[in-house]
Amino acid sequence: MWAAPRKRFIQIIMTTEADFQKFVDDGYLIIKDFLSEADINEIEQKCYDIVQEMNPNEHTLQTFSTSEDDQNKKRNNYFMESADKIRFFFEKQAVNEKGDLTVDKHKALNKIGHALHVLDPVFKKVTHSQLIQRVAKNLGFKKPVVVQSMYIFKSPHVGGEVVPHQDSTFLYTEPMNILGFWIPLEDCTLENSCLHFIPGSHKNGVSRRMIKAEDGVSTTFVGPLLEFDNDKFIPAEVEKGSLVLIHGEVVHKSEHNYSEKSRHVYTFHIAETEDTKWSKENWLQESNSMKFPPLYQ
Template structure:
C-alpha cells in the first residue's frame, strides 16, 4: 500500500471542505506584487489589441448561440481576444472603446506570456497545492484566460459547470480562478451551489460539430458525479441556495469541474478582472477526445504541472 505524503501547502480541513462543497477559497494565494503584475499585464494586452487585425469574435455563454469560428477553435496555442456580446453593432463596428469591449483573452497565456506562465507553470506553491489536493494523478493545464467584467457592461454568466466545456471521461476538470481586483456583490463576484458536484451529473458536453462550429452534445448515459467521497452535501445544496463569495485581489478559488456556479452582471462603477486556468488529468487516467473544442497541437501539447507523473493516491 502506498504511503500518503505529508501535506505541503493545504490543511486537511481545507481539503475536506473542497471535497464537501466543490470549491475552496484560498486567501492571498498570490502576493501583492504577483497580483499587480498580472493586472498590469492584462491592461497592457488590452492596449495592444488592434481591432483592425482581429475578427470581432463575440463570446457568449448561451446554449443556443455559442461561438465556434476558426479564430476561437484554433486559439488553444495562441493569445486571442473575444468581445462582449453587445460590443459589436449590426454593421460590425465596436460600440465602445476597445479596452472596454473585450470579454476575455485566451487561451494559451499560461504558455506564451511570461508573466502568466510564471504564476501557472513555474509556481512551486501551485505544484504543492496540486500534490496536496490529489485530485489528479498527472495534471495538465489546457487553457487559460483573463476575464474582464467591465463596469456597467460586464454581463451575467448563467449557472454552469466546467466539465461540460472541458470534458474528459471520466470528468476531471479543475478550475483555478484568481481575483486580480476586489470582487463584490455588485461587480460580479462568483456564486456557488455547495455540494452540487456530488448530486449533479454531467449531462452534456461542448463539442466541435461535424459540419463546423460548436454545439452541445447530450450524453447518452451521463457519468455519475466524479467525486467518490461519501461526504454529505452542505445544507445549502439541498436547499438550492447559492452562496456568493467576495474575494480580495490575489485570492484563489479552486472550482471542482462538476460544481454549479455563476456570476451576475457588473452593475458597479468598478471593473472585476480575473485570471483563470483549468487542469484535467492526463492519459491513461482519462480520455480527452477529438470532439472537444480545444485541441492540443504538436508544437504545444497540454502543459504538465508536476515533475513526478504519479501521486501516492488515486483520484477522488
C-alpha cells in the same frame, strides 16, 4: 521572482484536513492571500500591454457568451483554433450591428484566451508557480496538464452574465478530472458580480456536454438541459489575490456587472492525464504545434 517570505506559505498551503474536506464537500474552496500585491500588479500590467498592442481591426471582433443559443451560432475557427494562441473575445454590448466597438477596447473585452500560460512568460510563471503545484499535488494530481487559460474582464456595465454551468460540460475527461484555478485581481463582491456556487452540486455528475459539431467550426450540446434552483446558489465574495479552486463538476454562475467597478480575473484549468482520457469531442484540442504542457515543470 516569487517573494522569499512566501516560502512558509508554500509549506503550509492546502495541507489541513479541514480545507481538503471542505473542497470535497462543497466542490470549491477559497484560499485567501494567495498572490502578493506585486504579483497582481505584474499580471494586470502585462494584460494591459497585451490589449494595448492589440489592433481590433485585425481580429474578428467575435463576441463571447455562455448562452447556449449564442454559442451554437457564433463558434468559428477564430474560437475553435485558439488553444495555441492568444485571442480576444468581446462583450455583446460592446460591439454594434456594423461590427464596430462602441467603447474603448480595454473596456470592450469579455476575455483573452486560451494559451496565455504557454505564450506569455508572466502568465506562464504564475500558472506553473510552486504555489500552484503545491495545491495540485495536495489534491492528488499525479500528471496534470494545463489545458487552457483566460484573462476575464467583467468590465463595468457591459460585463455579461455567466449562466449556471459546470466546467466539465465544456472540458470533459474520462473519468472526470478537471480543476479550475480562479484568481481575482480585484475584489469580487455582490456589487461587481462575484461567483455564486451550489455547494455539493459536483456530486451529481455531468449529463450535458458541449461538443464539436460535424462541421468542425461550431459546437452543439448533447444531453438533457438541466435547471438549477436559484435559492441554492451561495455568493462567494473574495478579496483580490485569493485563489478559488473550482471542481469541474460544481455548478456556478455570475451575474451581469451593472456596477462602476470591473472584476478582473486570471483563470486556468488543469486535467489529470494518468489513467484519464481527454475527450476527442471537446471543442478544445491540442494542436500539432502545441501540446498541453505539464503543470509540474
